[in-house]
Amino acid sequence: MVDVFIHYLLQRISLSEAETAWIRPLCTLKKLRKKQYLLQEGDVWIYNAFVSKGCLRTYGVDDKGLEHVISFAVENWWIGDRESLLSGQPSRFNIDAIEDSEVVLIRKDNFDLIGQQIPAFREMVNGILQKSFVVSQNRIHAAISYSAEEKYQNFVHQYPAFAQRVPQSMIASFLGMTPETLSRVRSQSAKK
Amino acid sequence: MVDVFIHYLLQRISLSEAETAWIRPLCTLKKLRKKQYLLQEGDVWIYNAFVSKGCLRTYGVDDKGLEHVISFAVENWWIGDRESLLSGQPSRFNIDAIEDSEVVLIRKDNFDLIGQQIPAFREMVNGILQKSFVVSQNRIHAAISYSAEEKYQNFVHQYPAFAQRVPQSMIASFLGMTPETLSRVRSQSAKK
DNA sequence: CGATTCTTTGAAAACAGTCAATCTGTGTGG
């Protein structure tokens, strides 16, 4: 529901009734069944998407048909393909629902408009972007520095919620290893 | 020189003489000799840093003493530790000069002030942040999807300048492999 | 030059990937 999004906003910035009433119609709620695409490779992404329910993933598919998970998103997270959004070019990635989900979509033009009208919104979004960048720097650091086992330990530590919710094969993909390797890493770790 | 920075700004946004005159004293020029630290692990990073000359790297050191390069920066690039900047916590990373270099430092408070006074500046910075995020998403994708050889090919394609300028061992580190592996990958590729 | 650092090469070991079979749990239709 869009209420989830408004609630999220009100927790972070103060908005008048008039403002929330103005924002609300700029939002579209999209329900997705498990495995349904939100974005498919080749499409142009023109939204900012807020996950109000469920769990999604962004992934790329290589020439061998293997999927590589770039990111996960659950309730109160944002998801999308910023590359396609910025460039206007077709996306190289796919986004689909891991569970039955709901996302609040705001078209880029409307999103920018909200930012122009409400400086606090703009600042909030900027803060999210900065944090996202830090998170992705840390993921790069983990990807180039850690062994398979360390990557998994770090993942569980960082995202205990996902470790439950997301199929192991997708976690393996997220960490850049095969499902078999992750399975072995886990049984190793369990022995301790 | 700070002029390099002003020139960079004027290429991207329009500023009056008064504005550049106002910005200028908020900038500090720091000269770095090869191998000199700009930021050392444990320090708190409070700047935005613009590289006006030379080449630097950000890297972390693991428990075995191995260095892992998070990023490079050359002329007209920005560098810093956003995690430390945002959190105010000591940095986990080091930044040092790969060549004799010059960076323009702007303290966080002054940087924010410029953004407040000059909306175009704020938008420029936001655009850079967005692009940086896209670049780091792509790097994650490469790190989890590609083989050693593909990682190197992709790197050369993406940053032909660095491939010349930066020692191979640092490129290897940046790509998450040992210098020996990179050396072998290169001699393989050369055979084609 | 001589010394230091970086790169290359080789051989062995460790690690992760592949392929195939089995096991487990879930959900569906009879």
Added chain:
DNA sequence: CCACACAGATTGACTGTTTTCAAAGAATCG
């Protein structure tokens, strides 16, 4: 409610890639 089918996870044996360790060969700098 059971039986079956299906997807996901595990395990084993094998292959291939990357790392490690060690040494030799370039390149660079004072």
